[in-house]
Amino acid sequence: MVEIDSNAPQLSILVLHGPNLNLLGLREPDIYGVSTLAQIDTQLIELGRSFNTAIESFQSNHEGSLVDKIHDARELHDGIVINAGAHTHTSIAIRDAISAVKIPTVEVHLSNIYKREEFRHHSYLAPIVIGQISGFGAHSYQLGLQALIVHLKSGIRF
Numbered sequence: 001m002v003e004i005d006s007n008a009p010q011l012s013i014l015v016l017h018g019p020n021l022n023l024l025g026l027r028e029p030d031i032y033g034v035s036t037l038a039q040i041d042t043q044l045i046e047l048g049r050s051f052n053t054a055i056e057s058f059q060s061n062h063e064g065s066l067v068d069k070i071h072d073a074r075e076l077h078d079g080i081v082i083n084a085g086a087h088t089h090t091s092i093a094i095r096d097a098i099s100a101v102k103i104p105t106v107e108v109h110l111s112n113i114y115k116r117e118e119f120r121h122h123s124y125l126a127p128i129v130i131g132q133i134s135g136f137g138a139h140s141y142q143l144g145l146q147a148l149i150v151h152l153k154s155g156i157r158f
């Protein structure tokens, strides 16, 4: 008889944080809030647990490390939540990596990038992700994670 552990995570999500997000809590708190990255990750792990979803979190200040992590996600994760930080506005490499692995991805930003300097209004990722959540502070990550889980469970792929 095969036993099914109903508490075993059904989904696995990779949460990627780009450059300077390791400084959350200290970094321009008027824009990014006072939550630290560790606090955000803890909230995501708890939220994931309530949806039977395992969360792996990774932060890097290096574009290539983020690209490597996206490649490695191929056999490991069902979806990606990414805040690429400033790479959002510059990185064709991260965009190409997400397109290459074809893993459903949600883009998140703490700040509302459209309310800010013009150079932040363009995202290289927006055209190839499922959707984007921007402007809800640390809550953007939680909204992004929930949206991704609902999307993955719906079975719809676009």
Ligand code: DQA
Binding pocket: 019, 020, 021, 083, 084, 085, 086, 087, 088, 108, 109, 110, 111, 112, 113, 120
């Ligand atoms: C950010 C917005 C980016 O423009 C900025 O470079 C960041 C953080 C956000 O979460 O609001 O590093 O992605």
